[in-house]
Amino acid sequence: MKIRNSQQRNLIAGLMKDNYDHPTADEIYELAREKEPTISRGTVYRNLNRLTEMGTISKLTMPVGPDHFDCRDQDHYHFLCRKCHKVFDTPLEYDGSLNAVPKSMEGFRIECHRLLLVGLCPQCAGKENNN
Ligand SMILES: [Zn+2]
Numbered sequence: 001m002k003i004r005n006s007q008q009r010n011l012i013a014g015l016m017k018d019n020y021d022h023p024t025a026d027e028i029y030e031l032a033r034e035k036e037p038t039i040s041r042g043t044v045y046r047n048l049n050r051l052t053e054m055g056t057i058s059k060l061t062m063p064v065g066p067d068h069f070d071c072r073d074q075d076h077y078h079f080l081c082r083k084c085h086k087v088f089d090t091p092l093e094y095d096g097s098l099n100a101v102p103k104s105m106e107g108f109r110i111e112c113h114r115l116l117l118v119g120l121c122p123q124c125a126g127k128e129n130n131n
């Protein structure tokens with residue numbers, strides 16, 4: 001039996017709610033299938049994009065690896081592990097002053113800024129030391 005569009009969106013929204021692991025679309029797809037085995041990958045991707053457009057979640061595009069999705073709505077900075085491609089929140093304080101337009105950039109309008117720290121997570125750093 002097929003589930004309706006609104007139910008599909010509620011399912012995906014439910015999987016993202018309070019999910020602070022920055023899951024990828026594929027990871028959400030795996031979680032969704034446990035609850036609704038007939039759901040398709042396309043449906044999951046479409047609903048994640050829809051929720052992003054609605055501002056319910058945000059999409060994090062990374063210099064390497066797949067996009068990640070974030071349920072936190074406060075501005076914050078991320079750390080990307082270049083080896084396992086996991087994304088972590090950092091405790092760094094968000095610097096709102098970076099959104100002010102410098103004098104030499106008159107005419108520009110800054111809406112947001114991103115800061116991404118890249119390196120190895122503790123797990124991957126540990127593995128690298130053992131090699
Ligand atoms: Zn790692």
Ligand SMILES: [Zn+2]
Binds near residue numbers: 022070072076088
């Ligand atoms: Zn985050």
